[in-house]
Amino acid sequence: MATFKHISSKNADYGDAEKYLTFEHDEFTMKPTLDPNGRLIPREDYRITSLNCGGEDFAIACMRANLRYRKNQKRDDVKSHHYIISFDPRDGPENGLTVDRAQELGERFCREHFPGHQALVCTHPDGHNHSGNIHVHIVINSLRIEEVPLLPYMDRPADTKAGMKHRCTDAAMNYFRAEVMEMCHREGLYQIDLLHGSRNRVSEREYWAQKKGQAALDKQAAALAAEGKPTSPTKFETDKEKLRQTIRSALSSATSFEDFAGKLLQQGVTVKESRGRLSYLTPDRTKPITARRLGDAFDRAAVLSTLEQNAARAAAQSATKSKQPVSIMSRLKEAKTPNVERVIDIEAKRAEGKGVGYKHWASIHNLKNEARALVLYEQYGFKSRDELDAAITAARSELSDTRAGLKKTESLLKEKKEDQRNLLNFIKTKPVIDNLKAQKSEKARRAYREQYESDFIIHESAKNYFKRKGITKLPGRKALWDEIEQLTVRQNEEYNAYREQKARVRELETIRDNIEQTLHGTQSRQKKYEQEH
DSSP states (O other): OOEEEEEEEOOSOTHHHHHHHHBOBOTTTOOBOBOTTSOBOBOSSOEEEEESSTTSOHHHHHHHHHHHHTOSOSTTSOOEEEEEEEOOTTHHHHHOOOHHHHHHHHHHHHHHHSTTEEEEEEEESSOTTOOOOOEEEEEEEEEEOSOOOOOTTOOSGGGGSTTOBOOOOHHHHHHHHHHHHHHHHHHTOOOOOOSSOOSSOOOHHHHHHHHHHHHHHHHHHHHHHHTTOOOOOOOOOOHHHHHHHHHHHHHHHOOSHHHHHHHHHHTTOEEEEETTEEEEEOTTOSSOEEHHHHOGGGSHHHHHHHHHHHHHHHHHHHHHHHHSOOOHHHHHHHOSSOOOOOOOOHHHHHHTTOOHHHHHHHHHHHHHHHHHHHHHHHHTTOOSHHHHHHHHHHHHHHHHHHHHHHHHHHHHHHHHHHHHHHHHHHHHHHHHHHGGGGOOSHHHHHHHHHHTHHHHHHHHHHHHHHHHTTOOSOOOHHHHHHHHHHHHHHHHHHHHHHHHHHHHHHHHHHHHHHHHHHHHHHHHHHHHHHHHO
16 A cells, blocks of 8 residues: 655755665664764665756755755755655565666656656665565655646646746645555555545654654563563553544444543543534643544544444344333343332331321332342342341441541541631732831831731731641642642542442342341231131
8 A cells, every 4th residue: 555745854955865865864863874983874775866957966956956046045945845655565575566666656756746856766675664665755856947837736827937946735745645546556556545534644753753662662671571570562652542542432332422522521531623623632731632633533524423323323222122021020130220118017007097098009119129129139149148237237337437538538628728718818918918018117007007907817817827737838829729629529539439338338228128028028927827727
């Protein structure tokens, strides 16, 4: 699958481009690799050709042209454009692609699409990752030295004139990609659709970040192995790749955009829609990452399409499930939290004056809750009354510990809020106190104190508060606020846990009482039957 990339360069030394193409460079730092004597190491195998240079060296020819047309003289001018056509590794063994044939295709592509530009065309037999993908580098001087006909990707007359500069627009890149696809199709080479993006879009920067991170992990693993310590294979993931996995996880189960946004928010990721485009903000960033930078699988259209499919699948499963006959006991077992209530003592209620209608309702109520108690007894896996009593004791102990922790957190939170209140009072009144020194006479100071008496009282009270606590250095306002926020979150979590544990204790106790009542009622009915017969 051939790919097509573009890199613009502001480097005024055109010789560096030729040096990169013909000598070995470090794949991470992009600096030349030197031998033990400090000399450059030539690449083992490559093909290189210069075009439109008039027999001169590429760098000299480019500098002469720039001086003649007085272009590319400023620091920020784009001096050259670097295009790379990478072929699929399978094209060599399966389709007969060789370095010479790839060089010929690159020269033909350059003559057709970059006429009038001085250029270098160089083919390498392998990529950075040694995957065997033959690739062609086309480096052109941004300045055009000849007038050329209007090509399909050009959109203004100046693009054809000599002395004008090459412009790599979005339209031009789409045209070049289409031409690369057509070339691969014509030559019988592997190819993918370059015009409709990719589901996972990995930029050059992210690619090298992943390579460097993986190299660091491999180096660390090698060091551990040398020391005889256990190692495990680890794959380095960039922040963008982690975000992609988080989005995929949320998309796998969400059925609506609100559900999708809620699942992402649980992971600390905020999704935002603006002008029909989605962007994702992670907790460690201040600027969101657009879906376009992550890949086409994360844009608005793809996300909404996936959500629609999930919703349709969930509706179909629900409809299929509702058609299947389910017994009352099965429904009780599948219920998430059956509402188990205590069994009513019907005889006692009848003695209080309740009528026949109440007796009928209470009988049904007791039967339902006795059945629910038995279902839950089985679901929790209890095999004896002792196990149920032990579970109740453990649940009560856990509830007691959670209550103690909650009380401690509430006390600490109350104390921190009091610290915050006194700190704010101290900070708010400090300018008034400091301004007392500006009063030059005793009479003026006395009048000033009388005018701001309440501020002096508040300030002194806050000062004494911290003095009683033995605090000599006042806490930071932001740090104190963060601590209160963390304590509030912890208090809410502990309170939710306390409510759940309290409900569990009540449920277990109700199960025990209902089972006892059921057994007692069964024994009473059996005894009555024996007496009557």
